[in-house]
Amino acid sequence: MKGRAMGERRGTGSRGQGTAGETRGPRVLRRAIVRIVLAALAIVVSAAAPLRADDGYGLWLRYPRVDDAARMAEYRASITRLVLPGESPTLRAARDELRRGLRGMLGMEIPISPSVSASGALLVGTPASSRRIAALGLGEELRRVGDEGFVIRAASVGGRRTIVIAANRDVGVLYGAFHLLRHLQTHRPLADLSIVQSPRIGRRVLNHWDNLDRSVERGYAGRSLWEWDALPDSLSARYVDYARANASIGINGTVLTNVNANARVLTAPYLHKVRALAGVFRPYGIRVYLTARFSAPMEIGGLETADPLDPAVRAWWKAKADEIYRTIPDFGGFLVKANSEGQPGPQDYQRTHADGANMLAEAVAPHGGIVMWRAFVYSAETPTDRVRQAHDEFHPLDGRFQGNVLVQVKNGPLDFQPREPFHPLFGAMPRTPLMLELQITQEYLGHASDLVYLAPLFEEVLDADTHARGAGSTVAKVIDGSLEGHRLTAIAGVANTGTDRNWTGHPFGQANWYAFGRLAWDPDAASAEIAEEWLRMTFTHDPSFVALVKAMMMRSRETAVEYMTPLGLHHIMARDHHYGPGPWVEGGGRADWTSVYYHRADTLGVGFDRTAAGSSAVAQYAAPVAARWGSRQTVPDSLLLWFHRVGWTERMRSGRTLWDELVHRYDAGVDSVRGMRRTWDGVRGTIDPERHADVAARLATQEKVARWWRDAALLYFQQFSRQPFPPGAEPPAHSLEFYRRRVGPEVPEFGEATHAIARPGFSGPSRPR
Ligand code: GCW
Numbered sequence: 001m002k003g004r005a006m007g008e009r010r011g012t013g014s015r016g017q018g019t020a021g022e023t024r025g026p027r028v029l030r031r032a033i034v035r036i037v038l039a040a041l042a043i044v045v046s047a048a049a050p051l052r053a054d055d056g057y058g059l060w061l062r063y064p065r066v067d068d069a070a071r072m073a074e075y076r077a078s079i080t081r082l083v084l085p086g087e088s089p090t091l092r093a094a095r096d097e098l099r100r101g102l103r104g105m106l107g108m109e110i111p112i113s114p115s116v117s118a119s120g121a122l123l124v125g126t127p128a129s130s131r132r133i134a135a136l137g138l139g140e141e142l143r144r145v146g147d148e149g150f151v152i153r154a155a156s157v158g159g160r161r162t163i164v165i166a167a168n169r170d171v172g173v174l175y176g177a178f179h180l181l182r183h184l185q186t187h188r189p190l191a192d193l194s195i196v197q198s199p200r201i202g203r204r205v206l207n208h209w210d211n212l213d214r215s216v217e218r219g220y221a222g223r224s225l226w227e228w229d230a231l232p233d234s235l236s237a238r239y240v241d242y243a244r245a246n247a248s249i250g251i252n253g254t255v256l257t258n259v260n261a262n263a264r265v266l267t268a269p270y271l272h273k274v275r276a277l278a279g280v281f282r283p284y285g286i287r288v289y290l291t292a293r294f295s296a297p298m299e300i301g302g303l304e305t306a307d308p309l310d311p312a313v314r315a316w317w318k319a320k321a322d323e324i325y326r327t328i329p330d331f332g333g334f335l336v337k338a339n340s341e342g343q344p345g346p347q348d349y350q351r352t353h354a355d356g357a358n359m360l361a362e363a364v365a366p367h368g369g370i371v372m373w374r375a376f377v378y379s380a381e382t383p384t385d386r387v388r389q390a391h392d393e394f395h396p397l398d399g400r401f402q403g404n405v406l407v408q409v410k411n412g413p414l415d416f417q418p419r420e421p422f423h424p425l426f427g428a429m430p431r432t433p434l435m436l437e438l439q440i441t442q443e444y445l446g447h448a449s450d451l452v453y454l455a456p457l458f459e460e461v462l463d464a465d466t467h468a469r470g471a472g473s474t475v476a477k478v479i480d481g482s483l484e485g486h487r488l489t490a491i492a493g494v495a496n497t498g499t500d501r502n503w504t505g506h507p508f509g510q511a512n513w514y515a516f517g518r519l520a521w522d523p524d525a526a527s528a529e530i531a532e533e534w535l536r537m538t539f540t541h542d543p544s545f546v547a548l549v550k551a552m553m554m555r556s557r558e559t560a561v562e563y564m565t566p567l568g569l570h571h572i573m574a575r576d577h578h579y580g581p582g583p584w585v586e587g588g589g590r591a592d593w594t595s596v597y598y599h600r601a602d603t604l605g606v607g608f609d610r611t612a613a614g615s616s617a618v619a620q621y622a623a624p625v626a627a628r629w630g631s632r633q634t635v636p637d638s639l640l641l642w643f644h645r646v647g648w649t650e651r652m653r654s655g656r657t658l659w660d661e662l663v664h665r666y667d668a669g670v671d672s673v674r675g676m677r678r679t680w681d682g683v684r685g686t687i688d689p690e691r692h693a694d695v696a697a698r699l700a701t702q703e704k705v706a707r708w709w710r711d712a713a714l715l716y717f718q719q720f721s722r723q724p725f726p727p728g729a730e731p732p733a734h735s736l737e738f739y740r741r742r743v744g745p746e747v748p749e750f751g752e753a754t755h756a757i758a759r760p761g762f763s764g765p766s767r768p769r
Contacts, residue, residue, distance in 0.1 A: 052688055053688055053689065053690040054687075054688040054690055054691055055501050055502060055690060055691075056501065056502030056503070056507050056510070056690075056691055056694075057241075057501055057502060057503070059245050059503060059510055059514075059538070060185075060245075060248070060510065060514055060534055060537040060538050061101075061244060061245065061248060061537075062104070062537070062538070063100065063101045063103075063104030063105050063181070063185065064104060064105070065104065065105060065106075065107045066105050066106065066107075066184070066187065067541065068187055068541070071187050071189075072106070072107075074189065074190060074191075075105070075106055075184060075190065076106055076108070077120065078120060078161070078163065078190045079102060079106070079110060079120060079122050079163065079190075080110070080111075080118065080119070080120030080121070081110060081111050081112070081113040081117075081118070081120060081121050081122070082095065082098055082099065082102070082110050082111070082112050082113065082121075082122050082124070083112075083113050083114070083115060083116055083121045083122065083123045083124065083130075083132070084098070084112070084122075084123075084124040084125060084130075085114070085125060085129055085130050086125055086126075086129035086130070086170075088129075088170050088283075089282065089283035090170035090171055090173070090174050090283045090284070090285065091125070091129060091170050091173060091174075092283070093174055093244075093247075093283045093284060094124065094170075094173050094174045094176075094177040095112070095124075097174075097177055097178065097181065097244065098110075098122070098124070098177050098180075098181065099112075101181040101184070101185075102181075102184075105181075105184050105185065110122075115132070116132060116157045116158060116160055116162055117160075118160060119160045119161040119162070120160075120161060120162075121157070121160065121162045121163070122162075122163050122165070122180075123155075123157060123162050123163070123164045123165070124164075124165040124166075124173060124176070124177065125165075125166065125167075125173060126166065126167055126168060126169060126170060126172070126173060127142070127166075127168075129170070129173075132157060133164065133166045136155060136157070136164065136166065138151055138164075138166050141196055142166065142167070142168050144196065144198070145167065145168065145172065145196060145197065145198040146168070146198050147168060147169050147171070147172065148167075148169070148171055148172050148175060148198060148199050148250075148252070148285070149167065149168075149172055149175075149196070149197055149198025149199070150165060150166065150167040150172045150173065150175055150176030150179065150195075150196075150197060150198075151164070151165075151166045151167070151176070151195070151196050152164065152165050152166075152176055152179060152180055152183075152193055152194075152195040153193050153194045153195070154190070154191070154192055154193045154194070163180070163190065163193060165177060165179075165180055171252075171285035174247055174284065174285060175197075175247070175250060175285070176197075178247060178248040178249075179195065179197065181248075182248075182533065182537070183195075185533075185536065185537045186532075186533050186536050186537065187536070187541060197521075197522075199250055199520070199521045199522070200476075200480045200489075200521070200522055200523055200524075201479060201480050201481075201489045201490060201491050201520055201521075201523065202481075202487075202488065202489045202490060203252065203253050203332070203370070203406075203435070203489065203490035203491070204250055204251050204252050204253065204490070204491055204517065204520035204521065205251070205252070205253035205254065205255060205289065205332075205372075205490060205491070205492045205493075206246070206251060206253070206254045206255065206440075206492070206493055206494075206495040206497075206516075207255045207259065207335065207437070207492045207493065207494045207495060208224070208225075208226075208254065208255060208256055208257065208258070208494075208495045208497075209258040209259065209260070209441075209494060209495075210224035210225070210226060210256065210257060210258055211224065211257075211258050211262065212228055212257070212262050212264060212265060212270075214226070214227075214228065216498055217258050217260060218439075218441050218443040218494070219441060219496070219498050220441065220442065220447040220448035220496070220498070220505045220506075220509075221448060221496060221497060221498030221499070221500040221502075221503060221504050221505035221509065222498035222499035222500040222505070223498055223499045224498065224499070225238060225239070225242060225497060225498065225499060226256060226273075226277065228270075228273060231272075231273035231276050231277065232272050232273045232275065232276030233276075235276060235280060238499075239277060239280040239281070240280060242497070243280060243281045243283075243284035243286055244284065245503075245513075246284065246286055246517065247284040247285055247286065248517075249513075249514055249516075249517025249518055249520075249521065250517055250518075250520065250521040251286065251516075251517045251520065252285050252286055252287065253286060253287045253288075253289055253332050254281065254286055254287075254288060254289065254495075255289040255290065255291060255335045255372075255492070256274065256277065256288060256289070256290060257290055257291045258291060259291050259335060259336075259337035259343075259374065260337065260341070260343060261291040261292065261293035261336075261337070261343070262293065263293040263295065263296035263299040263300045264300065265290055265291070266290065266292065266293075266296055266300060266320060266324075267300055268323070268327075271323070271324060271327045271328070272327065274288055274290065274327075274328060275327045275328045278328045278330070278331070282330065287330055287331070287332035288328060288331060288332060289331070289332040289333055289334065289335055289372070290324075290331075290334060290335070291334065291335045291336065291337070292334040292335070292336050292360060293343075293344065294306055294336065294338045294343065294344040294345045294346070294348075294356060295344040296320070297312075297313050297316040297317065301316045301320075303316060305349070306344060306348070306349070307346075307349040307351065308346045308349065308351050308355045308356045308358075308359040309349070309351060309355060309359075313359070314359055314362070314363075317359060317360060317363040318362070318363045320363065321363035321364045321366075321367060321369065322367075325364075325367040325369070329367075331364075331367070331369060332369065332370065333364050333369035333370035333371055333372065333404075334360050334364065334369070334370075334371050334372070335371075335372040335374070335408070335492075336356070336357070336360065336371065336372070336373050336374060337374045337376065338353065338356055338373070338374070338377075339353070339377055340374065340376055340377045340378070342380075352397060352400070353373060353377070353393065353394065353397060354397045354400035354401050356373070357371050357373040357401055357402070357405045357407075358400075358401065358402045358405065361401070361402035361403075361404050361405045362402065364404065365402070365404050369404065370404045370405070370406060370488065370490075371402075371404060371405045371406070372405075372406050372408045372435060372490065372492070373401075373405055373406070373407055373408065374407075374408045374437070375390045375393075375394050375407050375408065375409045375410075375423075375425055376390065376408075376409075376410055376415075376437075377389065377390055377393055377394075378390070378592065384615060385608075385610065385614075385615035385617050386414065386592040387413040387414050387610070387615075387617050388413070388424075388615060388616075388617040388620060390409070390413060390423070390425060391413070391423075391424045391425050391428060391620045394407060394425055394429065395425065395428050395429065395620075397429075397432075398428075398429040398430065398431050398432050399431035399432065401432050403488070404488065405432075405433075406432075406433045406434065406435045406488060406490050407425070407429065407432050407433070407434050407435070408434075408435045408436075408437050408490075408492060409423050409425045409426065409434050409435065409436060409437060410423060410437045410438075410439075411423060411436060411437070411438055411439075411457075411458075411461040412461070413425075413617070414570060414571060415444070415571070416439040416443055416444055416494075417444055417565065417570045417571060418444060418445055418457075418557075418560050418561045418564050418565050418570075419457075419561050419565065419568070419570075419638060419639075420570065420642070421464075421621075421629065421639055421642060421643075422461050422464035422466065422475050424617075424620035424621050426464075426466050426468075426475045426478045426479075427466030427467070427468025427469075427473055427475075427478055427483070427622060428466075428468065428620070430468070430483075430484045431484070433481065433486040433488045433489060433490070434478055434479060435479060435489070435490035435491055435492060436461070436462075436475065436479045436491045436492070437491075437492045437493075437494070438454075438457075438458055438461075438491070438492070438493045438494070438516060439493070439494040440454065440493040440494055440495055440496045440509075440512045440513055440516050441494050441495060441496035442454075442496065442506075442509070442512075443578055444564075444573060444578055445560055445564075446560065446579070446702065446705055447505075447579050447745075448504075448505030448506045448509065448698070449506070449698050449701040449702055449705055449747070450506075450560060450698075450702045450705060451506065451508045451552075451553075451556055451676065451695070451698065451699060451702060452508075452512075452556050452557050452559075452560045453508065453511055453512065453515070453527075453531060453553035453554065453556045453557060454512040454515065454516075454557060455511075455512070455515035455518075455519065455527030455530050455531065456527045456554060456557045456558070457557050458515065458516065458519050458527070459519070459526075459527045461475055462474065462475050462476040462479075462519065462523045462524075463475070463476065465625070466478060466621075466622055466625065467621075467622035467623070467624045467625050468483065468622055469483060471624075473622075476523035476524065479491055479523070480523060491520045491523075493513075493516040493520070495513070496509050496512060496513060497513065502694075506695075506698055507538075507691050507694055507695055508553070508695065510534075510538065511530075511531065511534045511535075511538070511553065514530070514534050515527065515530045515531075515534070518530045527554065528550065528554055531550045531553045531554060532546060532550050535549055535550060535553075539686075539687045539691070540686055540687050542683075542686045542687075544683070544686070545683045545686040545687065548679050548682065548683060549679070549680075549683060551679075552675075552676050552679050552680075555672065556676070559669055559672035559673060559676070559706075560669070561638075561669075562665050562666065562668050562669030562672065563666060563669025563670055563672075563673065563705075563706035563709045563710055564581075564669070564709050566662065566665035566666060566669070567637055567638070567640045567641050567658075567661065567662060567665060568607070568637075568638060568639040568640045568641035568642035568643065568644075569598075569599060569606075569607075569641050569642075569713075570598055570641075570642060571595060571597075571598040572585075572595040572598065572599055572713065573595070574742075574743070574745070575588070575593070575743075577744075577745045579745040580705065580708055580709065580712075580742070580745065580747070581708060581709045581712040581713050581716075581739070582595055582712075583595045583596075583599060583601075583712065583713050583716040583717065584596075584716055584740055599641070599717075600645065601716075601717055601720045602720055603648075603720050603721075603722065604647055604648070605645050605646050605647040605648055605650070605658070606641060606645070606646065606648070606658070606717065606720065606721075607640065607641035607642075607643075607644050607645040607646050608641065608642065608643070608644075608645065609643075609644060609645045610642070610643045610644075611630045611643060611644065612630070614645070617643075618630040618643055629643050630643065632644055632646075637652065637653060637661075646658050648720070648721040648722075648723060649723075656726075657723070659717075659721040659723040660723075660726045662714070662717065663714060663725055663726055663729050664726070664729075666709070666710040666713060666714055667710065667729055667730060669706055669709075669710065670703070670706045670707055670710050670730070672706075673699070673702050673703045673706040674703060676699055676702070677696075677699045677700065677703060680692075680695060680696055680699055681696070684696075701747055704747045704748065704749070704750055705747055707733060707750055708739065708747060708748050710732075711732035711733055711734060711739060712736070712739035712740075714732065715732055715735070715736035715739065716736060716739075719736070733750045733751065734748065
């Protein structure tokens with residue numbers, strides 16, 4: 001075990017109860033004094049507790065002692081014993097977690113009891129694991145919650161006040177246990193508990209872009225968690241904590257390897273390593289998936305071809321699948337990036353994506369496996385507007401995929417930009433189950449320096465209306481299967497985890513992992529509520545901290561859009577590492593890897609015309625969406641330059657010219673980050689100094705990042721607009737040349753801001769449009 005285990009308490013906890021049966025006067029007095037001293041100590045310790053150093057390892061599962069006296073009394077009276085019969089690994093995990101959580105929050109050991117012998121029992125299990133639960137008559141509710149759902153309710157069992165967590169399957173029990181713990185972690189009342197929940201999406205998966213050498217593509221939190229060299233014999237204690245964290249938010253699958261795949265992971269020695277990981281994750285309801293390199297039959301199978309219609313190739317994949325399932329019986333399936341950015345694929349043999357996907361699907365189908373085939377494709381030759389290519393390629397293939405194939409579609413048609421419109425494939429392939437791919441790691445959003453809470457971005461795409469079957473055909477309904485009646489449903493998030501002690505580099509990166517899981521479970525959950533529960537569990541219940549920091553989180557994504565790519569600008573970041581601005585990026589072989597391809601700035605204007613007069617990409621959306629976004633009159637400001645070319649002096653809704661508006665937005669973004677710093681400075685002392693200082697330092701960097709973006713982008717575009725900065729705008733700190741010369745990801749230094757606009761607390765844009 002490396003370091004402390006997650007949730008391990010530091011400092012003095014409270015003691016157990018004294019021994020019973022003492023009657024003599026002086027002893028009673030002594031005991032009373034000891035009690036008083038202990039109680040006083042406990043108050044001192046718990047008052048100091050929030051300020052104890054915290055390295056962030058415990059994530060949202062820290063389980064600190066409840067510091068609200070009334071709640072504490074309520075919880076202690078309501079939960080006095082734990083009745084959780086059954087010995088399956090999953091039930092054991094649920095029991096361990098409940099004990100750990102209750103011990104931490106209630107400050108006392110909750111005894112395990114074989115039966116509901118007194119009031120205050122927490123009765124947990126399935127009808128199969130507990131006769132008591134079977135006798136409760138929960139049949140109707142349990143039928144509704146399926147394999148992974150649960151029921152939590154206050155009940156009377158044999159006349160005794162009881163809290164019941166019931167589910168059909170052990171994994172539902174585990175999810176119910178985490179849910180009840182969250183209920184306590186967020187200090188909600190226990191009276192009249194009645195919760196019935198089940199996930200809306202079947203496969204809720206993390207995609208790790210982790211390589212076998214433990215580097216992580218687009219990873220900003222250390223190295224890969226998977227210790228390939230030490231596996232399968234040595235199992236890092238972190239694997240269990242990773243599984244607990246995922247299970248706590250309902251994540252039930254993990255793709256261990258990078259989509260830019262290495263075939264070696266499919267060889268026998270690696271499969272044994274994967275099997276060891278699968279063994280750790282299994283009790284937590286998490287299945288393991290792997291990326292399949294399309295050319296694996298040649299690279300590790302000795303075949304001459306990887307043509308998906310070649311019988312020898314098909315036989316090779318079948319045998320490989322059989323071997324995998326012999327090794328890992330509950331293996332989830334394959335994730336494939338093919339014919340994209342240099343990855344091999346069926347088109348190398350003039351076959352279609354459907355041919356490729358179906359070959360793999362046939363191999364895993366007998367074992368219940370699935371194939372997640374990515375739609376992130378664009379031609380190597382740059383023939384047309386890159387954002388239309390996935391739709392051009394996949395739309396005609398609708399209905400051609402086997403039943404166990406999902407097509408995995410990024411939220412937007414380009415590549416995880418700070419803002420994109422939703423991907424036009426959503427709603428456009430009714431006969432194919434589509435899954436949504438979100439990026440939790442902040443490739444284009446300031447890596448580990450910028451505080452950007454991504455749930456509003458995730459929510460924006462989930463709520464987007466495709467109009468595929470009339471108004472209300474949201475992306476959420478496409479991917480939860482309800483719009484077209486698909487039973488196979490899935491969602492993926494590109495993980496932001498690594499070996500950094502706090503898992504995600506930026507302490508607020510944890511919120512993005514957390515929010516992904518919560519939204520995968522319930523795509524209608526509100527990002528603000530998720531932020532609030534995360535803050536309470538991760539930091540403190542201090543009402544002013546929660547209110548201020550929640551507001552800061554909720555605006556942070558829009559803030560990043562403002563200082564990076566306002567008004568629908570996109571793909572103007574630095575080359576390769578994608579950190580910081582690079583609107584001048586051009587040349588280098590592929591036009592659609594440059595910035596000038598996307599912004600098209602010249603002395604007349606800026607923006608990519610995707611209307612009928614341009615690339616027509618807007619026509620890939622359903623008519624009402626195409627009409628709204630295709631018209632300069634109705635397109636929201638937030639997507640203006642994504643769909644339209646606009647003259648520098650054209651008037652915006654605000655009354656400003658485009659140029660002045662651009663300056664205004666970039667300024668607002670920088671101003672917002674300064675506001676974030678003030679907000680964070682203002683909450684010093686309400687949380688532990690360790691995490692406070694870490695976030696403060698990153699916010700200082702973020703301000704530089706924001707100024708860097710603003711100055712570089714505005715100086716660059718000013719060459720074309722030939723307009724002065726409007727009065728009141730902060731002058732750039734350095735020259736365009738200074739910014740252009742920087743190629744590495746290092747952040748430039750700035751002197752004191754000459755123009756810092758002094759406003760108390762957070763300020764800045766809150767909503768797009
Ligand atoms: O976002 C881009 C990244 C690549 C990534 C690719 C993809 C894994 O820059 O690093 O490769 O997309 O999603 O396949």
